[in-house]
Amino acid sequence: MxxxxxxxxxxxxxxxxxxxxxxxxxxxxxxxxxxxxxxxxxxxxxxxxxxxxxxxxxxxxxxxxxxxxxxxxxxxxxxxxxxxxxxxxxxxxxxxxxxxxxxxxxxxxxxxxxxxxxxxxxxVSFLVRVENVTDQIVADLTDEMPFAERNASIQRKSFEIQKEATEDTHYDARVQSLLEGNRYYLFVYETFxxxxxxxxxxxxxxxxxxxxxxxxxxxxxxxxxxxxxxxxxxxxxxxxxxxxxxxxxxxxxxxxxxxxxxxxxxxxxxxxxxxxRYKSSFGIDYTMNETNEARINARAKKLEIMKRYMGSSQKARIQYASKHARSSNYYKYSIGQNKGLSALQVIEKKKNIEQEFATWANASEERKAKYGKALELIESAYENTQDESAYEYLVETMVRGPEIFYFSYGAKGLYEALKQDNQERVKTNAEQLKTELDDFFKDYNANTDAKVAAALMEVFNNNVTPPYQPRFFNEIKYKYKGDFDAYVQKMFDKTLFAHRAELEEFLNNPKLKTLEKDRAFQSALDIFDLMSVLGSKMRETKADLLTGRRLFVAGMMEMYNDKKFYPxxxxxxxxxxxxxxxxxxxxxxxxxxxxxxxxxxxxxxxxxxxxxxxxxxxxxxxxxxxxxxxxxxxxxxxxxxxxxxxxxxxxxxxxxxxxxxxxxxxxxxxxxxxxxxxxxxxxxxxxxxxxxxxxxxxxxxxxxxxxxxxxxxxxx
The missing domain is CATH 2.40.10.120 (Thrombin, subunit H)
Structure with a gap:
């Protein structure tokens, strides 16, 4: 008892x-x-x-x-x-x-x-109505259906329901999964x-x-x-x-x-x-030691550099006020979350829940057949997290870290058009990039961004092994003897994307060779290529993880069938x-x-x-x-x-x-x-x-x- x-x-x-x-x-x-x-x-x-x-x-x-x-x-x-x-x-x-x-x-x-x-x-979006569409979504699903097939069926049916709900209206709609894929609801909105x-x-x-x-x-x-x-x-x-x-x-x-x-x-x-709230003990351990640690390690450096620049002038404070606030909020949150999860012994408590669930599931052959593999699937998804850890650090240090990479990667469409010599697409992409210049450069300081880039590249290097590093890290290692400051200084000297006048001049007459030689743009291609590769590897274990979580929550709802569960x-x-x-x-x-x-x-x-x-x-x-x-x-x-x-x-x-x-x-x-x-x-x-x-x-x-x-x- x-x-x-x-x-x-x-x-x-x-x-x-x-x-x-x-x-x-x-x-x-x-x-x-x-x-x-x-x-x-x-x-x-x-x-x-x-x-x-x-x-x-x-x-x-x-x-x-x-x-x-x-x-x-x-x-x-x-x-x-x-x-x-x-x-x-x-x-x-x-x-x-x-x-x-x-x-x-x-x-x-x-x-x-x-x-x-x-x-x-x-x-601004107003909620118009909510509708339980679970029966419609799961009507064609079976327990034996492979994950990819099941997911495709859910997406296809969701699209049909959304289309029907918004036909001949100005509303928009989304079918969303609740309770780890055990319930589905349609939400209809009016957006101003x-x-x-x-x-x-x-x-x-x-x-x-x-x-x-x-x-x-x-x-x-x-x-x-x-x-x-x-x-x-x-x-x-x-x-x-x-x-x-x-x-x-x-x-x-x-x-x-x-x-x-x-x-x-x-x-x-x-x-x-x-x-x-339904996350397993394995998932919480990963959140604490991978997700939160990557965020804490990267943002501590970034915030320190931004704060120094903000103290230099009124203009600098205005430029970076919003950026600093966004980054700081979840930096402190991650520190507090790790502290709270440890103090409340949440992992240990979750393990007790999982043991209770396993005992209940295995007490019946019918339940064992239906739910017996739930925790096994979840655990297997967390057995080797090198891909996930590298992804976490890549996002924090180079995608959300310095601004130069994400901004320059926006020229990929132009780059592809130049390679194909499609002049119509070249013009369209160049004009689109021109519309983004005011917003970007209004609140951008290249010197500060260079300091952020060098510091966060080093954080990435110290926490991620070479097989999981972007290609240009080899150049830093051998040509620059591991000196990230020297590489970044050269990169910012040899890029259009940190200098508005040069970038505008280029967009008026774009040349393929210019982008091929642009260090920031080429580094960004390496970063996002690696991100894509890591994402593909992570998807290999995602099916087991999502299936395990769905079965675990379904079992919990059956185990406590007289209680009210919230999503x-x-x-x-x-x-x-x-x-x-x-x-x-x-x-x-x-x-x-x-x-x-x-x-x-x-x-x-x-x-x-x-x-x-x-x-x-x-x-x-x-x-x-x-x-x-x-x-x-x-x-x-x-x-x-x-x-x-x-x-x-x-x-x-x-x-x-x-x-x-x-x-x-x-x-x-x-x-x-x-x-x-x-x-x-x-x-x-x-x-x-x-x-x-x-x-x-x-x-x-x-x-x-x-x-x-x-x-x-x-x-x-």
Whole structure:
């Protein structure tokens, strides 16, 4: 009995019980069957139909995926006003910034709709409906079917379902696998392409605490930004045009100024990106020792070099602000995840689950025949991971590392056209490359990129054996005696792709011989050729891994057939529910569930890049000018914690009270539970949220953008 209890609760099975009701990323379309009763017992006053409905307006109609799931946003007015995180709008804020208009440093506020800034390429997607299509997908599948044949059948049927769902509409649709290929759902979306920047606080509020406070509690960060979605005069999606009008959503969230108390009900809706709660002990070991180690080793060097350049001038800081933020976030995440997985002994716990599963499967000849090879298939896929390890380091050090390789590889189409002497294709590819020059060189510094390239090549060389290295490493080894700095210096001297004027001149009259002699381009060809070879080798074991994982989860669902399983996150809309609350991270430490503006002031380090405090904010604090946004205790709350189950992609998600009102915006998780994407920790896992009253106070009192407050629905 004790063993079963450990497996059920302590070993992080993906099963909902009342003891850990806050765990789980649930499909909103299924809560009427799985969760609504429990949610209402915890304080929800809404019905399931008020949360998710196809025919009537519901909460789902106010929740959007930004850029198809990189972040979440919520509609907070009838005029298409979207609230999300500052770090979700960071790229756009940075893109619009310059030395003359430094919106990162000073903030940006559109006082009229005419002042709102367009963002080509940015999208907002609304979920139209969800449909279980499992029966249609698996109708032609058999247990004996080879993996490739099975996969081809699934893809063919998925395409047919998607096509039927979107025929004669402007919608787009995706059939997505859930529960490791044991369930399939159709998701239909309406995607808008005219999304304009409306407002953002200065970095000293929106990114207060910087890398130091990232993933930490207590927090005092006003992590929010505002956008507006526009549509054509007919109300349908349209590309940017001055004739477009603000979109009128089916539902927008009312905003509560009433605050919250400990143990109050809280739910989060959004688009969580990826979790791996079903990952095996073998997979977790690989994540810790290969994926995370490669990321940590490479990004530590890259971030150090970028930071030095950013400190050289205002222009440099603007150029590399977004790049540094993106790289830093999951660098620190990987460190924290390894620490959390070790501290919580997750591998050992997973092994116990696997042993319990094997015992159950082998206790019946029928189950043994169906599930007996599941763990064996998974284990065999991780027996030799040299290919995978080389791939991880290649991606981190040369694909995502220096920019020169990925950028120059973009000329491969032109290169092939020149080799074929296809002048029409040559012209088309050259013109396409010209359109990319502004975006690339605006935020590029060749000297910094060269330093990154040399440092990361050395990291790759120190961690990957010669048979898995790109061809040009032989030249570095023999001609340059292993001196990566010397090779990179020569490469940057002998490439077009680090110098805009030379590249533009070449694109006006492209020659094959020029690309054949370009060191950066030829090195990029070697890198991506190796990436392709390694990818092919990895696919040889992928079939066994995916088959084993599908059978393992199917067996677990049969083993615990009276329990509710939730699927891993995969950038589809999910709902999580829980409560506002504090936590005890370690002996002798008890964290409150909220912070106030006093703590923001206490953290001040004048002139510091992370902890500088704006003068106007200090003036408002000293005057205690909080207006209608003060809590009942007289303070201005800045952030608070709940035990909602979130991950990347949930950034910007609304935190909603039992009445369906907005009380905060989710923006982070806590350091003590960084293992959460793999193993949920109910005692420690926290969702860190910016208080909506701090958001409105910043817009109103700090920025004076009362025009935005006026269009919101405020509940006092």
């Amino acid at each position: 004790k063993k079963i209890f450990i497996v059920f609760v302590g070993l992080c099975l993906l099963i909902q019980s009342r003891a850990i009701a806050d765990e789980g990323m649930w499909l909103p379309s299924l809560i009427h069957k799985l969760n609504i009763g429990e949610m209402q017992k915890m304080g929800l006053e809404l019905s399931a139909d008020e949360i998710y409905s196809i025919n009537n307006s519901s909460l789902k109609d106010a929740i959007v995926a930004l850029d198809r799931g990189s972040c979440t946003g919520e509609l907070i007015s009838s005029e298409g006003l979207i609230l999300t995180n500052h770090h979700c709008g960071f790229d756009e804020i940075q893109t619009h910034s310059s030395v003359d208009h430094d919106y990162l440093q000073d903030g940006f506020w559109a006082k009229t709709k005419e002042e709102e800034l367009p963002n080509p390429g940015k999208t 392409r005219d999304v304009r920047l409306v407002g953002a606080p200065p970095k000293s509020i929106g990114k207060f605490g910087g890398d130091t406070d990232n993933w930490m509690w207590p927090r005092h960060t006003g992590d929010f930004s505002l956008f507006r979605v526009y549509c054509g005069p007919d109300g349908k999606p349209a590309s940017y045009s001055e004739d477009n009008i603000p979109f009128q959503p089916r539902h927008h969230l009312p905003i509560s100024l009433k605050g919250y108390d400990k143990d109050d009900f809280a739910m989060v809706m959004g688009y969580p990106g990826s979790t791996n 891993d996150a995969n950038s589809t809309m999910r709902l999580t529910y829980g409560t506002v609350g504090d936590y005890i991270p370690r002996d002798g430490v008890h964290y409150s569930y909220f912070t106030t503006l006093k703590g923001y002031i206490e953290k001040e380090i004048p002139g510091d890049d992370e902890f500088d405090v704006p003068g106007k904010l200090k003036e408002l604090y000293e005057a205690k000018d909080y207006g209608q946004y003060a809590d009942a205790d007289g303070t201005l709350h800045t952030c608070f914690t709940t035990n909602n189950d979130i991950t990347g992609g949930n950034s910007g998600s609304p935190v909603i009270n039992g009445n369906g009102e907005l009380i905060g915006v989710a923006f982070d998780g806590n350091w003590e539970a960084m293992s959460g994407d793999i193993a949920f920790e109910p005692e420690l896992q926290k969702c860190i949220n910016v208080d909506i009253r701090f958001v409105l106070w910043t817009i109103d009192k700090f920025a004076g953008a009362t025009n935005l407050i006026d269009e919101m629905t405020i509940v006092k």
